Amino acid sequence: MKKRLVLWSSLGVAALLATIGAAWVLSLPPAPDVGAAPPIAKEEADAMLAALKPPKRQRPLIAIIGINDATETTDYLMPYGILRRADVADVVALATKPEPVTLYPAFKVVPDMTVADFDTRHPDGADYVIVPAMSRDDDPTVLQWLRNQAAKGATVIGVCAGAKIVGETGLLDGKLATTHWYYLDELRKRHPAIRYVADRRLVVDRGVVTTTGITASMPMSLTLIEAIAGRDKAEAVARDLGLPHWDARHESDAFTFTRPFALTALANTLAFWNREQLGIDLRAGADEVSLALVADAWSRTYRSHAVTFARTADALETRNHIRIIPDKVATNWSAEHLLPAIGSQRPAQALDQALQGIATRYGMPTADLVAMQLEYRR
Template sequence: MNSRRVLWSALGAIALAAVIGGAWIYSLPTAPSAVAPPAIAQDERDAMIAALKPPRRQRPLIAIIGINDATETTDYLLPYGILRRADVADVVTLATAPGPVTLFPTLKVEPHATTAEFDAQHPDGADYVIVPAMSRDDDPAALQWIRNQAAKKAIVIGVCAGAKVVGDAGLLHGKRATTHWYSIKELRGKHPTMRYVEDRRLVVDDGVATTTGITASMPMSLTLIEAIAGREKAKAVGRDIGLPDWDARHESDEFRFTRPFALTAIGNTAAFWAHERLGIELKEGVDEVSLALVTDAWSRTYRSQAVTFAHAAGAQQSRNGIRIYPDQVATNWPVERLLPAAGDRKPAEALDNALEGIAARYGTQTTDFVAMQLEYPRHRTTQ
């Protein structure tokens, strides 16, 4: 597992060696701010929606790109599942090379096509390109393809630390942008002409959009649905996924490297004897959004890794048509290490339920640690 993958599996672990060797941990803040941000002005909302209108097709074509060896689970699957659920666009998942995409920190999927196959089928390009976080920001094939799509007038959307990939593609020069809280300093350092915008989960500037951390892909997808098909359609999908109220508001100071965050990373890593593999059964028709949220959350505790199991080794097709490979072939799983299936629970509710389960199993500090990584605003109704 390369260093970038370790970083995104649990962001706090990057500080482990330095923390053990130094007393600076006591200078970290003990808690983040929790001040609710002000409402977004209507003219700002209108401008954002206008900037995200489909550039060409009445029914847009949306391509989600990943690299095969490691692309972030939730960044890749949430936009796909939510946008396919809305049925307002044609949505495809891509990889830079043939074969499955290993997502991190969990799941493996079969994309619909390679970028080369997509180009052959759609020489005029996509209307939107969604760029998740990847194990490397400078994959040559991914960068060149993103540049080519931007040149064909696709709107490029960097989800979470996918903003760093968008930046390395040369698309953030002079633009307003945001990213996952952990990557802000790095992004600003590499792209000094970029103008970081705080207190916004989604920032759009001249054909390029960026979001804050992982769970921002939910309101981003709903905002994109609104731009394509109108507010009422977006609200209907929002209710369907358990997110009836959303906008671009974000309290940036709520997400920062704190003393409890660092101590939880250290403590959970050090308790290696108590680490466990938790199983969740992979079934045909599983909701890929709920599955991604639940397995991603449980795999960020630094105490557990969520793995999927099925009766056979073949891929199972999800609710919205993406093939997911089980990690293990098994007919059952020890009940004490079995994660509940999402069932009919709405995706946002499935995530809340997972966080409650993490609190019950490992304590509230671990729940806060996971929510911080997911950049999930748990204490407000508007998400």
């Protein structure tokens, strides 16, 4: 039986575990047995940077594409916020239709333009196209647009399970690649010509980039900034993010189904009477990367879901000019269900504090469950 953890839906976890049964759960390891990943050789790092150099413009044009009905929150907002703050490229957030993009598991945003508008304004295409995870891998508009962008010389970057979408275009056939740990088997079975690379958070091969799970878009974005504008610029942005170091190293064996993961997911899903709606006070100028990480984390506990509220129904502009439409209009929120204010908090710190808050509220196993989904080593 195909063991599909539907990270888009907590009900998928309960259905999976109930179907497979206790025997499978008990057969899972109690914890992955891994050590620290070895450092990346300088020759490999230099080759990656050379392969990521801007293919067309001195100041590159970067397009982030999403479908309107469900695109992963952090995959869409994190590269946008990081690359915008670096100010080394022109960055646009796209959608397939001229309406807001519903992100999952949290937020609704106003895109800068549609893919059709982008093609009209930039007939020679983007330098880089970033592809987040989406609720479907076979959207015909997305697939054809990606093929067209690749044909025009764009470097295509599949973030997290966005690699599955890139795989559907055929652009990964015969190339080295990676993806979110949960979707790896699916990607390899569906596209056997892909050559998986373990222990790397991002893999570059002939104009196509893929990354591991959700938080990998942070080192991916920093690596792209370094390729465009040099190490000093990337380090300055990393300091702004609260990230002291980054590279492509990754402990792939650390991310897998474990017995605590399965049991915590099942227990939290079945405790439906304890599910909470937690409010985020959305203010103009907030850091969209911190917002995305915090909302994503709190919405993956299977005990809670984060929503935004504001004093107006109008879209509010974040630090780097993405427009977020509040979920609710309210002047305040129950103190018991109000998440700490984000403001200008550095993203890496915001994520660590969110995981600590989850551990305090629901227990360490739930914080570990969230970190595993985000593919984040705590």
